[in-house]
Amino acid sequence: AWKKYAAHGFKTKEDFEKEVVRHVETTLARSMFNCDEGAAYSAASLAFRDRLITEWNRTQQRQTFSDGKRVYYLSLEFLMGRALDNAMLNVGLKTIARDGLTDLGFRIEDIIDQEHDAALGNGGLGRLAACFLDSLASLNYPAWGYGLRYRYGIFKQEIVDGYQVEVPDYWLDFNPWEFPRHDVTVDIQFYGHVRKFQDAQGKQQASWEGGEIVKAVAYDVPIPGFDTPATNNLRLWSSKAASGEFDFQKFNSGDYESSVADQQRAETISAVLYPNDNLDRGKELRLKQQYFWVAASLYDIVRRFKKTKRAWSEFPDQVAIQLNDTHPTLAVVELQRILIDLEGLEWDEAWTIVSSTFGYTNHTVLPEALEKWSVPLFQNLLPRHLQIIYEINLYFLQSVERKFPKERDLLGRVSIIEESQPKMVRMAYLAIVGSHKVNGVAELHSDLIKTTIFKDFVKIFGPDKFTNVTNGITPRRWLHQANPRLSELIASRTGGLGFLKDLNILNELEKFVDDKEFRKEWAEIKYANKVRLAKHIKATTDVTVNPAALFDIQVKRIHEYKRQQMNIFGVIHRYLTIKNLSPEERKKLAPRVSIFGGKAAPGYWMAKTIIHLINNVGAVVNKDKDVGDLLKVIFLEDYNVSKAEIIIPASDISEHISTAGTEASGTSNMKFVLNGGLIIGTCDGANIEITREIGEENIFLFGNLAEDVEDLRHAHTYGSHTIDPDLANVFTEIKKGTFGDAGAFSALVGAIEDHGDYYLVSDDFNTYIQTQGLIDEAYKNQDEWISKCILSVARMGFFSSDRCINEYAESIWNVEPLAPEKRG
Numbered sequence: 001a002w003k004k005y006a007a008h009g010f011k012t013k014e015d016f017e018k019e020v021v022r023h024v025e026t027t028l029a030r031s032m033f034n035c036d037e038g039a040a041y042s043a044a045s046l047a048f049r050d051r052l053i054t055e056w057n058r059t060q061q062r063q064t065f066s067d068g069k070r071v072y073y074l075s076l077e078f079l080m081g082r083a084l085d086n087a088m089l090n091v092g093l094k095t096i097a098r099d100g101l102t103d104l105g106f107r108i109e110d111i112i113d114q115e116h117d118a119a120l121g122n123g124g125l126g127r128l129a130a131c132f133l134d135s136l137a138s139l140n141y142p143a144w145g146y147g148l149r150y151r152y153g154i155f156k157q158e159i160v161d162g163y164q165v166e167v168p169d170y171w172l173d174f175n176p177w178e179f180p181r182h183d184v185t186v187d188i189q190f191y192g193h194v195r196k197f198q199d200a201q202g203k204q205q206a207s208w209e210g211g212e213i214v215k216a217v218a219y220d221v222p223i224p225g226f227d228t229p230a231t232n233n234l235r236l237w238s239s240k241a242a243s244g245e246f247d248f249q250k251f252n253s254g255d256y257e258s259s260v261a262d263q264q265r266a267e268t269i270s271a272v273l274y275p276n277d278n279l280d281r282g283k284e285l286r287l288k289q290q291y292f293w294v295a296a297s298l299y300d301i302v303r304r305f306k307k308t309k310r311a312w313s314e315f316p317d318q319v320a321i322q323l324n325d326t327h328p329t330l331a332v333v334e335l336q337r338i339l340i341d342l343e344g345l346e347w348d349e350a351w352t353i354v355s356s357t358f359g360y361t362n363h364t365v366l367p368e369a370l371e372k373w374s375v376p377l378f379q380n381l382l383p384r385h386l387q388i389i390y391e392i393n394l395y396f397l398q399s400v401e402r403k404f405p406k407e408r409d410l411l412g413r414v415s416i417i418e419e420s421q422p423k424m425v426r427m428a429y430l431a432i433v434g435s436h437k438v439n440g441v442a443e444l445h446s447d448l449i450k451t452t453i454f455k456d457f458v459k460i461f462g463p464d465k466f467t468n469v470t471n472g473i474t475p476r477r478w479l480h481q482a483n484p485r486l487s488e489l490i491a492s493r494t495g496g497l498g499f500l501k502d503l504n505i506l507n508e509l510e511k512f513v514d515d516k517e518f519r520k521e522w523a524e525i526k527y528a529n530k531v532r533l534a535k536h537i538k539a540t541t542d543v544t545v546n547p548a549a550l551f552d553i554q555v556k557r558i559h560e561y562k563r564q565q566m567n568i569f570g571v572i573h574r575y576l577t578i579k580n581l582s583p584e585e586r587k588k589l590a591p592r593v594s595i596f597g598g599k600a601a602p603g604y605w606m607a608k609t610i611i612h613l614i615n616n617v618g619a620v621v622n623k624d625k626d627v628g629d630l631l632k633v634i635f636l637e638d639y640n641v642s643k644a645e646i647i648i649p650a651s652d653i654s655e656h657i658s659t660a661g662t663e664a665s666g667t668s669n670m671k672f673v674l675n676g677g678l679i680i681g682t683c684d685g686a687n688i689e690i691t692r693e694i695g696e697e698n699i700f701l702f703g704n705l706a707e708d709v710e711d712l713r714h715a716h717t718y719g720s721h722t723i724d725p726d727l728a729n730v731f732t733e734i735k736k737g738t739f740g741d742a743g744a745f746s747a748l749v750g751a752i753e754d755h756g757d758y759y760l761v762s763d764d765f766n767t768y769i770q771t772q773g774l775i776d777e778a779y780k781n782q783d784e785w786i787s788k789c790i791l792s793v794a795r796m797g798f799f800s801s802d803r804c805i806n807e808y809a810e811s812i813w814n815v816e817p818l819a820p821e822k823r824g
């Protein structure tokens with residue numbers, strides 16, 4: 001109903017064309033004769049942005065008047081990808097835009113392709129935040145995202161001679177999707193000292209004084225919901241020198257250079273996204289980023305709350321703040337500081353408010369990813385916050401001691417301060433103590449955090465504080481946008497696009513599993529998606545792949561725990577097998593294309609070695625005449641969100657093969673299955689729940705279980721460690737130099753042969769190869785294969801991020817949607 005009455009913006013292609021022309025001629029100051037695809041993209045985006053902002057205003061007003069509880073999602077990463085296609089689809093005007101652009105002489109696909117990805121994230125954690133924003137808006141939740149406006153997103157990856165090279169991602173040249181709010185600024189303090197004093201009532205008080213000030217400037221990005229006028233806000237903070245353009249004192253005294261240097265130093269804070277995924281390096285600039293963003297966001301949230309003139313005790317009824325991993329944990333300390341130092345509340349009163357406001361989501365159990373900050377660093381940068389942390393810790397440990405007076409070791413184990421040299425602040429422990437709920441991101445992961453890294457805290461706080469919310473993905477981007485033809489086919493059989501808002505409607509597809517016409521269309525769509533990817537492969541790597549071959553895809557950040565090395569060793573094993581067969585025997589084999597993609601953290605040398613090996617294997621295999629179409633090995637450069645939208649719909653099989661117990665959830669596994677691809681995976685993360693939903697006959701599971709990993713590792717180190725014979729053959733071949741200089745790969749092989757094989761590659765290799773054989777066989781029977789795909793898609797409803805957001809809303813935030821009024 002709302003669509004008809006959306007008063008502002010265009011409703012017809014003619015209106016849209018007028019808007020585009022107006023923007024070309026005025027905003028961009030160009031003539032239509034001089035309008036290239038870049039200008040057409042800008043103008044089309046501005047036309048949609050204008051429309052979004054009208055709805056954004058209405059949504060904000062509605063939320064203010066309704067005076068209900070809001071959700072704030074604090075994340076250092078929002079991996080948004082492209083906005084134009086998403087905006088057109090969410091507001092339901094893509095067809096009008098396509099027709100309008102056609103009239104103006106453009107193909108909409110080319111215009112969409114002009115957009116630079118907003119790549120403000122590393123991988124799964126950042127993309128999850130982006131999916132959540134889409135669901136929050138689509139479900140009409142009053143919610144804001146808060147993040148940093150990095151000038152440089154995740155680096156662009158180039159492959160040069162088989163090696164990864166990083167190129168800076170400068171993306172802000174012209175970004176039509178953001179609104180600078182030069183009037184919304186916050187002064188952020190760093191360094192300085194704490195002055196203790198007695199107030200008029202004789203109460204001990206503390207004041208944080210001196211140091212330096214950096215300005216935070218708000219940039220707002222509108223987030224349109226799908227099929228609702230609700231348009232939420234993502235507020236990104238940018239850093240700027242506090243004293244305006246220059247420090248005039250220095251400027252006037254002739255010290256021009258150092259005044260410019262000061263300004264640059266301030267702007268450095270929001271300059272660059274840290275490209276590490278699952279590795280904490282404890283850099284001061286990163287802590288500065290965290291405090292800068294947290295302090296600006298909290299100031300904003302508190303300012304909004306204060307306008308309601310409510311008592312502080314009502315704060316948790318009005319505000320829910322979710323901590324996306326430990327990165328925003330300083331918010332706990334900052335809110336406590338605001339309440340006791342600035343607002344004059346008593347400690348206990350303040351702490352009750354703080355700890356009922358926050359929820360904390362853990363995204364990893366890998367010890368090297370758990371954030372710790374050195375106490376001396378803290379002391380220097382945030383002296384008052386360190387004091388408050390010590391106090392939080394003191395009260396916490398006192399309560400633990402009262403509850404468990406006999407357990408002397410317990411205090412040291414759960415202390416927020418690690419008694420190391422130097423002492424360290426354990427951010428995850430601070431987040432747990434400062435939150436009312438802690439959640440993991442898949443069932444296995446949530447069980448693991450309760451029984452391993454956070455075990456003591458379950459005993460202290462009781463099991464109810466810990467919960468699970470299995471991750472999800474937005475079907476708008478990951479089905480409707482990425483795979484329009486499949487979306488259309490599903491719509492044609494389920495009565496329209498309703499499934500995009502209630503993904504369980506996909507269930508209705510089960511009844512078409514034997515429908516000949518439906519199956520034919522299904523297969524055609526998959527084939528067309530593979531042709532599209534084959535073209536992309538040809539254009540970017542110059543390798544020709546056969547779209548009829550089985551496409552086997554592993555795309556995700558490169559990490560030893562994700563085991564891309566096992567995949568490429570498996571590919572080498574396949575290559576050696578092919579080479580040993582007669583031409584006659586080779587004819588019986590199923591052709592395969594092994595496709596890899598993903599970035600290695602710039603300092604993660606082993607991950608870079610894996611990329612190098614994949615490329616070298618490709619160079620040998622792809623030109624081997626004995627092999628031909630039977631095997632091709634592709635490394636796709638610069639995997640990102642917009643490339644994922646092309647790659648994911650084209651898979652027959654995708655690989656999710658992490659060592660059991662290491663991948664918290666995984667979300668691309670969900671995207672691949674939703675797009676009609678089957679998966680090979682370990683019993684890890686969300687693979688387990690995917691299996692439960694789609695049926696174990698529809699997934700290729702293999703490998704050791706999480707519960708056995710510890711014993712196996714122990715055996716590697718203290719018992720004998722024999723390498724799987726097939727894997728040993730692969731190693732022999734690498735050492736012979738078949739794939740280039742063997743020395744380049746000795747550390748990769750050595751990690752498995754000589755250094756304990758921490759990720760159990762050898763232990764899982766045999767069943768991995770066997771399972772790949774089962775896949776070859778299964779793929780030969782296309783009828784059964786397609787049945788598996790259809791049934792899987794039909795059963796994926798659970799993995800919508802809408803389900804996931806509703807669970808957070810109910811069990812953690814206690815907020816309700818605010819439905820927009822029907823207009824007219």
Ligand code: 26V
Pocket residue numbers: 122123124125128274276277278279280281325363364369371441471663664665666667685
């Ligand atoms: C930690 C650090 C430490 C400091 C430097 C930068 C940095 C960046 C990220 C992290 C945390 C990494 C945790 C993470 O990304 N977890 C992933 O979360 C996904 C969404 O829940 C989940 O699907 C993946 O399985 C999980 O690896």
